[in-house]
Amino acid sequence: MPKTLFDKIWDAHTVTPLDDGDTLILIDRIFLHERTGAVALESLAEAGRTVRNAENVFCTMDHIVDTLPGRSDITLMPSGTDFIRSTRRAARAAGITLFDLDDPRQGIVHVVSPEQGIALPGLTLVCPDSHTCTLGGLGALAWGVGSTESEHALATQTLRINKPRNLRVRCEGLLPAGVTAKDLILHLIGRYGASGGAGCVVEFAGPAIEALEVEARLTLCNMAVEFSAFTGIVAPDAKTEAYVRGRPYAPAAEHWDAAVTHWRTLHSDADAVFDRELVIDCGALSAAVTWGTSPQHSTTVAGCVPDPAAVADDNTRSAMQRALVYMNLQAGQPLRTLPIDAAFIGSCTNSRLSDLRLAADVLRGRKVAAGVKAICVPGSSLVKRAAEAEGLHQVFIDAGFEWRESGCSMCFYAGGEAMGYRQRVISSTNRNFESRQGPETRTHLASPATVAASAVLGRIGEASELLN
Amino acid sequence: MQAFTQHSGIAAPLLRINVDTDAIIPSREMKTVGKRGLAEGLFAGWRYVAQGSREPNPEFVLNQPAYAGASILLSGANFGCGSSREHAVWALVEYGIRCVIAPSFGAIFHNNCIRNGLLPIVLDDAAVKSLATATPLHIDLATRSITTADGRVLPFNIEPAHHLMLLEGLDGIGLTQKSQALIDAHLVRDRAARPWVYRR
Numbered sequence: 001m002p003k004t005l006f007d008k009i010w011d012a013h014t015v016t017p018l019d020d021g022d023t024l025i026l027i028d029r030i031f032l033h034e035r036t037g038a039v040a041l042e043s044l045a046e047a048g049r050t051v052r053n054a055e056n057v058f059c060t061m062d063h064i065v066d067t068l069p070g071r072s073d074i075t076l077m078p079s080g081t082d083f084i085r086s087t088r089r090a091a092r093a094a095g096i097t098l099f100d101l102d103d104p105r106q107g108i109v110h111v112v113s114p115e116q117g118i119a120l121p122g123l124t125l126v127c128p129d130s131h132t133c134t135l136g137g138l139g140a141l142a143w144g145v146g147s148t149e150s151e152h153a154l155a156t157q158t159l160r161i162n163k164p165r166n167l168r169v170r171c172e173g174l175l176p177a178g179v180t181a182k183d184l185i186l187h188l189i190g191r192y193g194a195s196g197g198a199g200c201v202v203e204f205a206g207p208a209i210e211a212l213e214v215e216a217r218l219t220l221c222n223m224a225v226e227f228s229a230f231t232g233i234v235a236p237d238a239k240t241e242a243y244v245r246g247r248p249y250a251p252a253a254e255h256w257d258a259a260v261t262h263w264r265t266l267h268s269d270a271d272a273v274f275d276r277e278l279v280i281d282c283g284a285l286s287a288a289v290t291w292g293t294s295p296q297h298s299t300t301v302a303g304c305v306p307d308p309a310a311v312a313d314d315n316t317r318s319a320m321q322r323a324l325v326y327m328n329l330q331a332g333q334p335l336r337t338l339p340i341d342a343a344f345i346g347s348c349t350n351s352r353l354s355d356l357r358l359a360a361d362v363l364r365g366r367k368v369a370a371g372v373k374a375i376c377v378p379g380s381s382l383v384k385r386a387a388e389a390e391g392l393h394q395v396f397i398d399a400g401f402e403w404r405e406s407g408c409s410m411c412f413y414a415g416g417e418a419m420g421y422r423q424r425v426i427s428s429t430n431r432n433f434e435s436r437q438g439p440e441t442r443t444h445l446a447s448p449a450t451v452a453a454s455a456v457l458g459r460i461g462e463a464s465e466l467l468n
Numbered sequence: 469m470q471a472f473t474q475h476s477g478i479a480a481p482l483l484r485i486n487v488d489t490d491a492i493i494p495s496r497e498m499k500t501v502g503k504r505g506l507a508e509g510l511f512a513g514w515r516y517v518a519q520g521s522r523e524p525n526p527e528f529v530l531n532q533p534a535y536a537g538a539s540i541l542l543s544g545a546n547f548g549c550g551s552s553r554e555h556a557v558w559a560l561v562e563y564g565i566r567c568v569i570a571p572s573f574g575a576i577f578h579n580n581c582i583r584n585g586l587l588p589i590v591l592d593d594a595a596v597k598s599l600a601t602a603t604p605l606h607i608d609l610a611t612r613s614i615t616t617a618d619g620r621v622l623p624f625n626i627e628p629a630h631h632l633m634l635l636e637g638l639d640g641i642g643l644t645q646k647s648q649a650l651i652d653a654h655l656v657r658d659r660a661a662r663p664w665v666y667r668r
Contacts, residue, residue: 148640
């Protein structure tokens with residue numbers, strides 16, 4: 001019987017169907033971070049349980065840690081130190097691998113995981129973090145879980161799951177020059193809604209996906225959760241193999257050929273049946289930006305704030321009306337006329353070396369507009385060092401950006417450092433929810449190139465306005 | 469885990485789509501490593517007049533006298549989307565919410581509900597809205613039905629696994645450990661088939 005990519009990974013990880021309709025699925029890797037990891041490990045220990053296979057469990061410090069130079073356990077976030085220290089204590093007690101604050105491999109969990117070769121094609125990986133779906137970009141079946149589910153995976157190496165459905169998003173054509181994976185996923189969510197992928201594993205396929213580099217596929221899959229998908233996934237290919245080869249936790253040399261042979265079976269069969277299919281004409285896309293308070297409130301940078309009155313559905317319309325008030329916008333306003341207070345490049349969505357290069361290409365020889373606070377936070381300590389080795393940090397600094405230590409930083413406001421009250425921020429992150437980046441902060445999501453261009457222009461704008 | 473069998477209570481309408489877990493419990497309100505002390509931060513961005521303030525915003529539904537003591541929440545599609553923070557469920561439960569009724573839920577949030585004795589009921593949008601004027605509600609999980617104050621009975625569906633887990637307050641880990649022999653056998657087969665996955 002023909003199978004989808006997801007079916008193949010699911011079947012290989014099926015321990016047993018359960019009487020209650022769920023399936024017991026083997027979990028190959030578990031990743032934790034200091035925001036939600038400590039509570040899972042502590043709760044497990046309180047119940048008298050242990051981590052069943054510590055060699056496949058990893059933890060990093062990313063969510064709470066400061067990103068200012070000279071950082072330590074003492075955080076700007078009140079009580080952040082407790083999260084860091086209790087995670088360190090619990091990780092040591094459990095015997096799992098910890099990428100601590102002073103570890104050169106420290107960074108954002110979903111940046112570190114592919115970078116270290118911990119996430120691999122065909123593996124199952126869970127983490128108490130919704131953006132674990134990022135790792136689908138490598139062909140892993142990876143998804144976010146809660147703390148209790150994390151405990152379950154830690155204690156048993158399995159999870160009890162009701163099998164999600166198969167949805168394929170066929171990305172036809174090729175993305176035009178300067179249009180990125182971020183623009184593609186914002187377009188998809190804008191078009192089909194923030195619950196458009198509910199209950200499904202979304203396989204991104206087609207020529208536009210094959211043309212994407214692995215880091216761009218990670219960006220694409222990162223926002224599958226904003227589409228309410230169970231997760232996103234891309235079939236591994238030669239680019240994936242080249243990406244994985246030689247990474248610290250990648251298959252050992254004696255197993256490499258067997259691993260690659262297996263990975264080459266990981267694609268949807270030609271006649272595989274999907275429960276749903278969507279088609280996107282990628283050649284018609286352009287730079288995207290959000291205007292509202294849900295990732296589904298997206299449009300093109302060249303576009304205008306939409307008019308709720310033109311929307312038939314009551315629920316969608318009232319959400320749009322609330323978003324306009326929160327964002328202080330009027331229907332019909334061109335996005336390109338909106339002045340910005342701040343620009344942020346970072347997060348598990350867009351903080352990898354390729355993202356920083358794209359932003360630097362826009363910033364080189366230019367200056368951030370007066371009055372705009374601009375911050376770049378590399379996704380991992382290794383990304384930071386690699387960027388510095390090729391001089392990218394100097395491009396950011398010369399343009400007027402702050403150049404930070406690695407971490408999640410102001411992707412979200414945890415009570416410490418924040419974007420200002422009601423400030424308008426253009427951000428390469430993944431969530432534009434109310435007060436996500438600071439008290440009543442107005443977030444516009446976009447690609448790193450669009451963020452960089454907007455920082456220079458002092459208003460929302462796209463790179464082509466500067467580069468052409 | 470607290471079992472869910474039957475529950476009667478006031479249902480508060482928060483009829484917005486895409487209520488995300490950042491709205492349910494903002495990150496800034498997650499101040500301690502544990503699972504408790506979260507109720508005060510529930511819906512903090514909407515519930516209080518300003519950030520950092522604890523002065524109730526009279527416009528927010530849970531602050532209105534008619535919904536004092538509400539233990540059921542009615543909401544729009546995709547409730548609990550966004551961050552995986554289980555704190556959203558812990559905060560709802562600590563506040564006293566036992567059941568959320570919405571047209572759909574964020575997947576991780578939905579799972580977190582099941583693991584904490586909070587019943588997520590899926591009903592279509594019109595049915596959810598019809599409950600807003602028919603509170604208090606009586607919910608019977610065994611028969612999978614909601615009885616409204618005006619005597620209507622609305623059936624609902626729930627996955628058999630979730631039904632059982634909530635009704636009996638089961639501990640998933642304990643349940644899975646009964647399959648330990650099957651897990652061990654799978655691991656032996658898998659190690660032979662995918663040796664590169666195993667680091668020792």
